[in-house]
Amino acid sequence: MSTDFRPDFSKGLVPAIAQDVATGEVLMLAYMNEEAWQRTLATGEAHYWSRSRSELWHKGGTSGHVQKVHSIRLDCDSDTILLRIEQVGGAACHTGRRSCFYREWRNGAVSECSPVMFDPRAVYGR
Numbered sequence: 001m002s003t004d005f006r007p008d009f010s011k012g013l014v015p016a017i018a019q020d021v022a023t024g025e026v027l028m029l030a031y032m033n034e035e036a037w038q039r040t041l042a043t044g045e046a047h048y049w050s051r052s053r054s055e056l057w058h059k060g061g062t063s064g065h066v067q068k069v070h071s072i073r074l075d076c077d078s079d080t081i082l083l084r085i086e087q088v089g090g091a092a093c094h095t096g097r098r099s100c101f102y103r104e105w106r107n108g109a110v111s112e113c114s115p116v117m118f119d120p121r122a123v124y125g126r
Helices: 034-043 120-124
Strands: 014-020 026-032 047-050 055-058 066-075 081-087 103-105 109-112
Touching: 026 034, 026 047, 026 081, 034 047, 034 055
Parallel strands: 014 081
Antiparallel strands: 014 026, 047 055, 066 081, 103 109
């Protein structure tokens, strides 16, 4: 077994799950490339690769809702990253909600299950 602690970027982007360190709540899934990985390690705050904008993204760089990394885990194949984070400001989702997983399917109906923490139009202008 390899003792190297680094994701396998040989196939491109690697999924990164952000989990609240205090509650265990899964807040979001994003992707990292090598640069995002290195920036995360260097700063202690989560950085990702934005697939929609094709650019490096410092989580909270615009909104102030940064993710302070408490620990990092890799899965058994080193192709998925788990960031155990403190979500500063309470919102992980660009929609202003606590979690990106804010819709729940139950008994054939969908309901919202994650609180709105801020108005995205006021923060992002859209």
